[in-house]
Amino acid sequence: MRVLTFLKQVPVLSLVGAFALLFFVIFGGMLAPYDPERVVTGALQSPSTEHWFGTDATGMDVFSRVMAGAQIDIALALVVTVVATVAGVVLGIVIGTFESRRGLAGMAGRGITRFLDLTDAVPPLVIGVVIVGLMGATLTSLSIALALIMSPVQARLTRAEVLKVRNDAYVEAGLMAGLRPMQVTFRHVLPNSMRPAIENCSTVFGFSVIVLASLGFLGVGLNPPTPEWGNMISSGVSGVMLGSWWPVLFPALALMLAVIAAAAVAGLLTRLSRGPAAR
Amino acid sequence: MKNRLSPQGQAPARSDIPQLQRRSFLLGSLGVAAVAALSACADQSTASSTSGSSGGSGDTSEIVVAVSALAASLNGVLDGNGISLQAFELNANLQAGLVRNPYIDDETEGCVVQDFNTYVGYVADSYDVSEDGLTYTFHMRDGYTDVEGNAITADDVVYSFERKWASESYSTASWGDFKGPDAVTKVDDMTVQIEIPSAGFGLTFLGLLANLQGHIYSKTILDANATKDDPYAMTWSAQNGGWGLGPYYMESQTADQEMVLVANPNYAYGEPEVKKVTLRVVTDAGTRASLMKSGDVILSEDILPNDQATLAEDSSLTVPVVGDPIEYVDLTLVTNKAPFNDLKVRQAFMNAIPYEQIIEEVYAGRAVLKKGNINPSTKGYTTDGIPDMVYDVDKAKSLLAEAGMDSLDFTLTVSTATQDLVNLCILIQSYAADAGFNVEVEQLSAAEFGTARSGATKQAILYRNRAQVQTPEYSCITFFKPGDDPSSPSRWSDELNDQFWDEVDAARALPDQLSDEAGEHWNAAQTIMVTAAAEIFICAIQPTQVFSNSITGWAYRSENQNDFGNFSIS
Secondary structure: OHHHHHHHHOOHHHHHHHHHHHHHHHHHHHHOOOOOOOOOOOOOOOOOOOOOOOEOOOOOEHHHHHHHHHHHHHHHHHHHHHHHHHHHHHHHHHHHHHOOOOHHHHHHHHHHHHHHHHHOOOOHHHHHHHHHHHHOOOHHHHHHHHHHHHHHHHHHHHHHHHHHHOOOHHHHHHHHOOOOHHHHHHHHHHHHHOHHHHHOHHHHHHHHHHHHHHHHHOOOOOOOOOOOHHHHHHHHHHHHOOOOOHHHHHHHHHHHHHHHHHHHHHHHHHHHHHHHHHO | OHHHHOOOOOOOOOOHHHHHHHHHHHHHHHHHHHHHHOHHHHHHHHHHHHOOOOOOOOOOOEEEEEEOOOOOOOOHHHHOOOOOHHHHHHHHHHOOEOEEOOEEEOOOOOEEEEOOOOOEEOOEEEEEEOOOOOEEEEEEOOOOEOOOOOEOOHHHHHHHHHHHHHOOOOOOHHHOOOOHHHHEEEEEOOEEEEEOOOHHHHHHHHHHHHOOOOEOOOHHHHHHOOOOOOOOOHHHHHHOOOOOOOOEEEEEEEOOOEEEEEEOOOOOOOOOOOOEEEEEEOOOHHHHHHHHHHOOOOEEOOOOHHHHHHHOOOOOEEOOOOOOOOOEEEEEEOOOOOOOOOHHHHHHHHOOOOHHHHHHHHOOOOEEOOOOOOOOOOOOOOOOOOOOOOOOHHHHHHHHHHOOOOOEEEEEEEEOOOHHHHHHHHHHHHHHHHHOEEEEEEEEOHHHHHHHHHHOOOOEEEEEEOOOOOOHHHHHHOOOOOOOOOOOOOOOOOHHHHHHHHHHHHHHOOOOOOOHHHHHHHHHHHHHHHHHOOEEEEEEEOOOOEEEOOEEOEEEOOOOOOOHHHOEEO
């Protein structure tokens, strides 16, 4: 009965999106009928029963690459979302708690806040290009780059919530009951401040996919022939004007669906986090 | 993007944030997907703007050409910016040397190619060679002037050599033992004599005079813009035209967008028919091809082979094909470190490359197999006996086994600027795996790649290459200088290399470089070079231009750029 109620309250699209994302991360590679990193036939063959999405400019199977690409793009975005959220929430709690205090801790908190504001002035792609340029294009460097791009957003959301929560009556009550400030912070302020960042996770996920694809499109993503959607779009784009649309269309559609699925999951998280009344 | 996510220090009403973000995010994601799917249209604004004043039809005295980029400086090799397709374009149109290779007919109707066995007067009217082959006497054109009407005399020739040798960025390596301005003597206003170190150097000397190393400048114009700190007006000439003697001078430019060339009324071969050429930057290769298809431009440069194959089906367009393409795909195996310090490993990998598939799949048939890098049309020279480039897995495995290996992992580095070569890497990776080579492809920016190439820091690198001067000596040794020379990307140095230089020296000692005897030595040197497999010549690529059938006089040149001065538009 509870399950039925739950399903009624949750948009079907959200569930489909969530399962689709997980499904392709786990099984994407297995669905590929050909080796996604090997030339399997002639170049630029249009979609057929043998090659559902056609072949690219080197003769690699586009369907296999789109499926395998899901594991890279989506998995990387998931890792980035977790890292950016954990780092952002911790940072947000710290600066929200300390920035209004006097002394060294307060100065540090205010300094970090200004630094986060400063990062707003730098386009995320520029940060990504610089980090990948310094560290090379690997999964690790891309994860670090994307986490650095995304964590300030989560930190700002958490900080804003901490500023609201820290003066609530239950916080003062905790302090008056004899709890130490750190205990109050982690037992009471943290659980009540992290909700916006949690709700924002799916948005971070979606933007991570987009930024990763954009870096690939700019030619600073993973080395070829790694099946990454942005790389696939970038390498196939010049042929579109003259009729070879399939190497670009299918990874672009996959990208679009992943981002929409992430947005749908965002709706789910939002509803769940607000409780039955909001639903 | 961040502003949308950020509360900017204020905590908005909680109930407002997610819906707002989700709605904007959904719209944004749809937008991004649409952008991604239609990203080929990225240069549409450029495309539409290109269809303005001129293009594929109408006025035959003005043309618009779609180019991938513009040269950063007009100084070319003098300030170290000369080795790029963009600089070559300016070399061919803004500059002229004492001599040049005449144009002759070739495979594509209405097109011509350079005759690399012959040199005729250009800035000079004619030239004589002394009996010992050591003194070249150039006779200047009577009444010849620069763009502003200043007479071009022997003084300009002497000045030009002084200016080159005074530039710290100018490499004199190609000139060998030539003494530069000290070897140039003004006999009278209309005659200049140049001494060369050996008769055998004569052919390459003429080739250097005819190409980017040997241009003659207007002394009067440059002197007028010189300063005490810059006596040769290098700073001024980097951005201002009119001091060269080519068929055009630069009238104006907008950095990274457009350059306008105007016909030189005093050009040595007569004022060009096309009076104005606008080079318009269209960065995306697909868009350049599309502009050609739509007729918005009359000529597009640097078109990808697959796009060329598609455009070749359009009967109103010409996609040129030449008998002996000059630009080639060069796979350099760096020999100063493992694994390619081992001859057997290099030879094994040479047999693990799918040459025919590369020509068909990556170049859509618009490339040919290449035997060495001396132009096969060179008099006295043949490619007989030079090993064929063949994909032979069994032989590759056998050679690898002789080197004591079952398999080999290595990194092949390529520049992101050349998409065809990235595709080529993937093809090599797939096919070479069957022979036991596990190739990891590494992409670098063009600048990083250039540094890696000159520093020989990578294991194997893939790039396009060409010899500007199509003489046997220049082609054969330019990329194989001894020692730790940056111009020798393979750093090839072993017993075979010694044999190679023996043959080169024997050929250079002969006064006539186009003789059969010289040809035999050059053939032997090329055979050794190919066998050593320090540089693997994968294939030679057909010209990368596409142009309207209304153009006649398009010339295939050693730098793969257009000589607009030879164009006629119908």
